[in-house]
Amino acid sequence: MTDHLNQLETQKYLVLPQFVSPDLLQVLSDYLWFKQQQSGFKPSPKKRAYELSHEPVLDVVLDYFTIILSQKTGLKLLPTYGFARVYYQGADLFRHLDRPACEFSCTFPLGYSDDSDWPIFVTTNQDNQLGQAVNLTRGDLLLYKGEQLYHWREQLDKKWQAQLFLHYVNEEGDNVEHQFDKRGGLSMSLKQLHLADPDQIENELATGLIAQELTSFLKKQLVILKVIRVVKKSAVPVVVGAALLAAFLW
Numbered sequence: 001m002t003d004h005l006n007q008l009e010t011q012k013y014l015v016l017p018q019f020v021s022p023d024l025l026q027v028l029s030d031y032l033w034f035k036q037q038q039s040g041f042k043p044s045p046k047k048r049a050y051e052l053s054h055e056p057v058l059d060v061v062l063d064y065f066t067i068i069l070s071q072k073t074g075l076k077l078l079p080t081y082g083f084a085r086v087y088y089q090g091a092d093l094f095r096h097l098d099r100p101a102c103e104f105s106c107t108f109p110l111g112y113s114d115d116s117d118w119p120i121f122v123t124t125n126q127d128n129q130l131g132q133a134v135n136l137t138r139g140d141l142l143l144y145k146g147e148q149l150y151h152w153r154e155q156l157d158k159k160w161q162a163q164l165f166l167h168y169v170n171e172e173g174d175n176v177e178h179q180f181d182k183r184g185g186l187s188m189s190l191k192q193l194h195l196a197d198p199d200q201i202e203n204e205l206a207t208g209l210i211a212q213e214l215t216s217f218l219k220k221q222l223v224i225l226k227v228i229r230v231v232k233k234s235a236v237p238v239v240v241g242a243a244l245l246a247a248f249l250w
Helices: 003-011 022-039 056-073 176-182 198-207 209-233 238-249
Strands: 013-016 049-053 077-088 093-096 104-112 120-123 132-134 141-144 150-153 160-170
Touching (some): 022 049, 022 077, 022 209, 056 077, 056 160, 056 209
Antiparallel strands (some): 013 141, 093 150, 104 141, 120 132
16 A cells, blocks of 8 residues: 555545646636636625536546546546636635545645635544644645545635646445446547557656646647637637637647
């Protein structure tokens, strides 16, 4: 049993400091902000968080972290689903346990309005109302056993914080039926995008090649969305828009 897996088994959570690359964090943050702007969402007292889910881009990110978290912990993880949120001042997260599709969950901040802490509190004790505060800075990742670890956040004091959530089940556990959150498969994967060679996966991960290619792919996806928005909102002919897109991408 690896040290990381032993820690997960004993305290039900594990913090991996500076596990997510700055470039990947930045493009994921940019993508989330663009999608929020595109949606027209405005925070209000009744709705203090914007959520992005059921996105092919999130599925390919979920696929990537399936591989690197499995290698880091020694677990055989299967992906279920992922989503991202931008929380606004006054938002909180009620104390809860997760459903079976979240047997193993990870979360990490994509960004925040200032460096003040917004801890997530965790405990395995149902009667412990204080919990253990876990503070994550940009780049840190929290991996935890969602069905066994109570977790919550108190009200957010700063202006905003953006967060990504990815969920998994154990291939050797009792929740295998929840793979892909019973969707039948991922809407987008590393293999479909030719971002990972199954025969070279360990070497590619060791060199960071997959992370680089994934970041590059996400940047291109964001450029495509921005060009499409410009074309739709202006009198720019489609052929000119296509030329602009080609200039950006190649």
